Amino acid sequence: MTATASFARSIIETSDQIFVLLKQWLVSFLPAAWQPAAGVVLCVAAIVGLFPALFALTTVLERKGLGRIQNRIGPNRVGPLGLLQPLADGIKSLTKEDIVPARADWAVHFLAPLVLVVAVFMGFAVVPMGRNLVLVDMDAGLLFYFAMGASTELAIFMAGWSSRNKYSLLGAMRAVAQMISYEVALLLSTVVVVMMAGSLSLTKIVAAQNQYTWGLPHWYIFTPWGLAGFLMYAIATTAETNRSPFDLPEGESELVAGYHTEYSGFKFALFFLGEYLAMFSVSGLGATLFLGGWSAPFSFLTWVPSWIWFFSKLMLSIFVFIWLRGTLPRLRQDQLMNFAWKFVLPMTLLNLLVAGLWRFMGEGWERWVLCTAILVVAYVVMGRMGMRREHFGPRSYRYAE
Amino acid sequence: MKTVEQIKAAIEAAVAGAGVEVVPNPSPSGQHSLRIEPGRAVEVARFLRDDAELALDFLSNVTGVDWLDREIEETVTETRTVTRMVDGVEQAVEETVEETRQRIEPGFLEAVYHLYSVAKKHGPVVLRMRTVNRTDQVELPSLTPIWRSAEFQEREVFDLYGIIFTGHPDLRRLLMWPGFKDHPMRRDYVEPDDFEYEPTAHDRVLERALAHQAASEAASTAAGEKASEPAEAAEQQGTEADA
């Protein structure tokens, strides 16, 4: 009996740590002095290989999902169920002519997509994708992540500026305004987690959530301040990754394609890749901060390998991104800014207060009631105020004669 | 809704010297029109819009019509004085002559306005204005200051018929491009011979296309032989303009 149990445990352990063991096994062929460097190279290669593959899969899933939302079938011609569609798209974008506008700043025009993709990839370094599955377990992991995330704005502005196209310029200006505004909200929405976990290290944050009471996990999303923080985080990251309904920088119906109007072929594919990688990375971070990272949702499911949980959470949030895109129209620039500064930012600041209150009220049901009440009241008041200020709401109509 | 005669009377009572004339419409539609003098057209239009009973606040349709010069054969009976030898004496006598003459009635351009009333829900009242001729006196007053809906439609009439609406705030071509000459909706408009070679079923199309092709080839070779210098000059100008 114990033998079986220990065998099962070792199977679980191996499957959980399979990537770590694989790396150790591969590295062990090398001399000891090279091993750390080789390990890093292996990990980087894995990330650089894995996420573009996930990107390819996601593009086809997104198109199929959007298709189903819109009552269409979606791509189904290339390969079984259309799954090879990204391959065809990739070949197409590689073989297409790379057009650089005659008066473009060609060097910046060339660099912009590269800067974007590199900056986005850097963010993956600190996100733990499973137990012991993190490239760099940095003490200030969160800070590093945001530092890297902020530099994507530079890439987008480079693209818009260097193209010498009015639409691109408008798109770039929108992008910078939008991303900087939401960067603030994004940072503040994550501060509550740091307050609770007491660390900027993402592995420590996951570890803090990886406990269970009555079989349920201690994820931060299951607290009032955590839920509010998560919603704010979701809004801010949607804006940060320029996804619908905050896709103003692209704004295809207004600005043709926004900052990447003048990009074609492989450079465009890189922008596309960058957008999706950013989506994965913020989804991963969101899962790490609020959804317990790689931890299982129920204590009896802890035998499932941790990386499976991480990627399921990631894909779930990708699905939500797609769902939102299929439903919502786009906001206008001034509304977007109003929303950032007059709703999201005050709410995140209030949330900091609530999180502090939560911390100092100690265990007990009172803190649940009080914290929830504060947040709900603030939400209702701000919603009402917004409605009154903008004078909008449902209307009733009359008929002639 | 008043009849055209009543409207005519109302206009004449309100606007002095309006010179309204009823143009009957023989078709079963019974939409008779009022021809107004261009000189007082704006006043008439303002009256029609602002009159409490008519309240023609909605100008639905503005269009032009091109009436070509018409040859009219008519029998004229005329009394004139002729000098004639009567009884050896030269005398002036009156004589009645009957003769058939061909007269060319000059063509004109016409602007037609269809008015309705949104407030009173009646209409249409049709206004017409005529230019003096089709060539040099083609001005008509613009009614855009009265009804804004004439803005684009008068531009279109200007574009396609060449009626110049004085007082129009922004009289430019609407559909044709700015450098275009001529007015394509005129009845005597000749289509430009720009047929490209295209083998279709129609022999006459083909014939025309081949002729055009031959002509354009001949022109291009002729131009190529002697016109290289001006072309260069033009090119230089172009680059200067770009810079």
Place this chain on the structure above:
Amino acid sequence: MSESQSHSAAAGENPEGRKPGSQNLVSQRPESQKLEGWNRPARTEPEADGQLLEVSMGPHHPSTHGVFRMDVALDGERVIRLRPVFGYLHRNHEKLGEGQSYLSSMPYTDRLDYFCSLSNNWAYALAVEKLAGQQVPERAEYLRVILAELTRFQNHASSIGFLIQEMGASGTPLMYAFREREKILDLFEELTGARMMCNYMRFGGCRVDASPAWLEKARARVAALPGFVDEFERLLATNEILMARCQGVGILRPELAVNAGVTGPMLRASGVGYDIRKVDGYGIYNRFSFRVPLGEHGDVYDRFMVRLLEMRESVKILEQALKEIPAGPVMDPRLKLRNFRPKPGEAYGRIEAPKGELGFYLISDGGPNPYRYRVRPPSLINLTILEDMCLGHSVADVVLISGSVDIVLGEVDR
């Protein structure tokens, strides 16, 4: 002719020659103060505090519904000046109409507003009937109403879809609209032989009769339409983003709307109860009970909602018409279509097309071809006040406002 050429050269001067950034851009329309009657709204025209950005939106811009172009001068993202430029799809439809017989013009009317070919057919047929004094059989009138209301339904559905698409909703409402439109087009194809270019109505009736099976099918389809409107309403009507984007944007005051000849749902969204189906009662519209929804604010949201409500009213008319349709011929067999020569005279016939008042003005000189063939295009005339609605709003709103006008370039440029 030479004189008028010189005139055209002078007056048709190209405005593009101006230098960007010059101050007179702000109020390019000369003598705008002299125009009376439609005194422009007190323009919130800020003095441009720097260089203006001139953007030529179109003719190949994703949301100009074809080859429409707007020359926009922007201060930041705010519109300072907007000039619509037409003519990229101009094919001189009117000249074509004057060069061929009355019958041969009928298929060309399909290609005006290619979303609503049956409404165009009807307007043209109505004008010719007025010109020649023809009567239309009862059953044909009912069929015309059924087809015109189906056309209105599908046009409004897809125009809402396009509007939301322009707002950036990745086409979901548009796809729902097209899903329903597909079913309506199937009905059209079964009856008329073509999905879009129906060429179905004739002066004096309709080309072919509808079979009982077709009417049954139409009844079943119509019964499913209210469910679709409900779905649209749930998806869109109370969406906060949509309300924030549409309400208070592109306001058109009723006086200006009437003066500028705006018709159709746009006019009614401004609160003017003018529906030609009620006013003229052409065809047999006065037999049906339906209401005319009116907006109050005249903004984009009102236009959107008026269209939505009109779809419901169309369904009501369809239900009544499909219930009451009598038996009988659809065309007087003695009427001749070929070699048709109406007596000299003229007629202006108009209908309430989905986009507004569609009129045909015909002058006959007794010959086989019309002497003058004029189309009053609602799409073009509704664009007259585009600039007035857009000034002071941002680029994103320009797209939205032009979308709410609901234009089809086949009709604008003709």
Place this chain on the structure above:
Amino acid sequence: MFGEGILKGLAETARNFFGSFVSAERLTTVEYPEQRIAPFEAARVFPFLVYDGEDWLAGLRCVACQICEKECPPQCIFIEKSKDKKPDFVGKPQSYPMRFEIDISVCMSCQICVEVCPFEAIKMDTAFELSTGDRFGGLLLNLTQLAKPNAYYRQIHPTGAAEVDARMAEEMAKAEAKAKTATDAAAKAAADAAATKAADATPAAGDASQSRPDEESRR
């Protein structure tokens, strides 16, 4: 204002997402080359010329009256009339087209030619897969490509064809009756000839499933 409209919209799209897997009402598209929708009987693509009997040259109903050429809105029909005449189905001598060409790159499928034809000679086809690499030659259909048997017409437009056939049979019967009243043998012979001609035109005589071999090869 509290996001309930957005939630309602999300619920609606989710309903459609799942609905598209189960409901044919929602997923209206078909996957074209594999799945096909049968064309409606009224469907119209491009015109063709109907002939009676086996020999297309002899049985062509078109008498080259050129009405369709005149009425065609985009002017895509070109007809050259014959100098001589041949008898039609009732035996009346009529001209026939030496050339009859339709440029289907110009044709706009409006069916005006069908409506104005007094001889039921031109009808609309429902075949739509006509794409070709040859823009000029391939889309200019000549007489041999345009002529199709009455049986084909009956197959694609059964209702319309039945009406036409009935009308033609009536006309033929009239012509026969007229011929019978004539007493001299020459008239009788003419009537016989007419009867044999017209027999091909009646529904009973024609073979509905038969189609011309060269037309088969064209597809």
